[in-house]
Amino acid sequence: MFQDGQLFKLFAEGIQSDPVVWESLAAGLPEELRGILRELLEADQELSCKQSQFLEPAALEPALAETAAGPQSLDSTVARGQGSQQVPVPQLLGDYQILNVIAVHGQGIVYRADHTRLNRQVVIKVSKNPLDDQAQRVLIEEGRSLATLSHPNIAQVYDLRLDNGRPCLVMEYIEGRNLADWQGDRPAPPSEAARLVRTLALAMQHAHSKGIIHRDLKPANVVLRASDGEPKIIDFGLARIRTAFHDQPEQSSYGGTIAYMPPEQAQWLLARMRGEPMDDPTTAHTDIFALGAILYGLLTGHRLYAFTNNSEGLELAAAGNFDTGALNDEAIPKWLKDICCKALARNARERFASAAELANSLERKRSTQGDSVRRRPAYLVSARWGRFGCVVTLAALLLWAVVPIGYQHYQSRVREIASTSPPDSADDSQMHSAGPAPPESPPLSQPLARQAARVSYEHFGITAAGDTTSSTLFDNGDVHEQDAIRITANFPVPSYCFLIALNPPGSEQPVQLCFPADDDTVQPLPMDRLVYPEQSGQGFYFSDGAGQQIFLLVRSKAPLPAFRDWLIGVGNELATVTHQTSGIWYWEDGELVSRHRRHQRGSVRDLEGTLAFSQLCRQIESSSAHCLVDAVTFPVLPRPTPQFP
């Protein structure tokens, strides 16, 4: 029907090419051949994407496998891998203990692994295909270059190995969520956008100073570390060797995404498709444009170009025409818009001269003109804050201010954070949903239902003999100065949270934020679990003298603002709470619980002393439509004087 081997050759080109390039190449083929090819490529895609086992041999029983293939090798693992669920995982790869498969690409597999001796988690990208000598040389050269990068906002490359000619790239493992998922399709507060892009620009400057260009900078390649929200750029400088790991065109070293592609790059790609020779225009300005495109996306909530197919997108990118009107939102300061437009200048020479210049502009302008945006309390920036913050409506403030909040009233206001939180905080699939934006501030009259968190408090005491004991709080006696506590909270749904210690009056730091690490951090990702202190065997020491101690765990399914902004919303009154109890009391599930109920011990004599405590918890919950509180209060007693015989 067709020339000998033509179909296979075109198919092989198709699965190794960028779809945009392939569509262009295939345009000149006879219609019938193009149709068959498209069907074959779709079949291949379907079989790969669905992790299909179509025609795969049966999994060999252990006894058969033993005689057949011996212990599972990396070779067979990589060769067979087509889907993360069904990919056989090798146990060891050199010094690395493989933990699980993170992702499977057409050309390789990404594992999470542990270094067996260093106890360090890493990401290992293993190529499915061996490289030829030339490609190996490029890989090693690039690996050496990448190893020189050392910056807190760049994922570190630890190792580059070759396993039977297959490259394995070992990189820093960052637990977190990528910026694309985090942002979804709604804008970020301008101050946050500026801060984030400035951080990225400084990281890029470090790389550029080493002569390394990312070439594929985009939100999907920025991971926000779960612990502190710090952005880390991943896949740094891998463009030249990316073909070894991903489905990218062999003949092209460009792996950028159209929405972050500067005009000169798009023009170059189009010229290549037309078969016209053109020098690769990639420079540091390529990354600067990408930074501008990331800033644009953060500010406007959408990408630079709207297009229905890649060819159209490429034409738009080549023209460099994007909607500057989207930056005219009054919430976006003019200086920020100007910076964004300069980074996105059509002519590379009109962009910032360096990433450092972009970073400096962002910092200088922010500090001289725009800081007010950052410091504005949550409820004053509600138009934009809804995506990131805990929206405090006027109604909620009024309610807090004028309505006496009694227990009966509270009970009648059953809460349901799950049904009222913005969907963006739920999961990735919802983040990507293109449906209408939910109301930022649900009416308080909407029924709310609670889902209790499970919070446990581990108490580390010191016996008279000087030994350390560990027990559930108060199970092993009173809490004394210099004892310590470790708090573990398991959330019923992924939650954003603050853990706040209200230390005894007179303490050096009456209100102490335990989590997140500082009051300026906006927690980027919801958590299933919080352990404080994180390190096993450590505790929060009661070193502020005797007196009443409170721990407040404020949680929300919706993102919370930075603590200092949140504090303004709740009236900055945390430090003024004074009360005295003789035992331990919890605020759980919207009500005061004595240790009697929780631990079969306790007293009701404290009830009067707990009023301020319970009022505080109610006030916090009332101050925001989304926040729930789990809290504990107990006295820290003076350490008894050692009795010597």
Added chain:
Amino acid sequence: MAESENFDNPFDQADLVQTELRELMEQAVGSTLPGGGLTPSLLVHQVVRDLVERRIVNPADRAGVLAEGAATARKLMVERARCHGGAQPDEASDSCERSRRLLDLKSVPVDILDLDDALEKLGEERPDALKVVEMRFFGGLTFDEIAAQLNASPHTVDLDWRFGRAWLYRFLSLRSDNAHKHN
């Protein structure tokens, strides 16, 4: 049989393997294929393991014998389907036999005769892809083993595998669609 006698005489060994394979697989196919359970690759591995254990096959030649077994398995299955299923699979009386020849290609039940036909056509388009699919599906060989057998790079084998799979998937899907239309 003495070890040297078999291992040092490749021609005799090849004949012996063929005979043994055929015999063992005849039994296995006869007893297991209807209703599934034992898939071709498992069957071939079982047979080859048995031959290795009986020292009829040198462990070093195992992959080659598996490849041979793959082709034999396909042949036997088709022969059997043709003998017992008849040439008119659509006849109502054949429904029982038809179900006996259904292979479960991992949640895609396919008639062995349809698959055989598709494989023939694939062989016309890309002979190497046919060999890869045959060795992989009927013999359960790893890609590296296949690469060694075909004296090709693992990359080429991977491309052939993907091409063969996509080609068969498309071919069988079109055939299935047409059958539905006629019904």
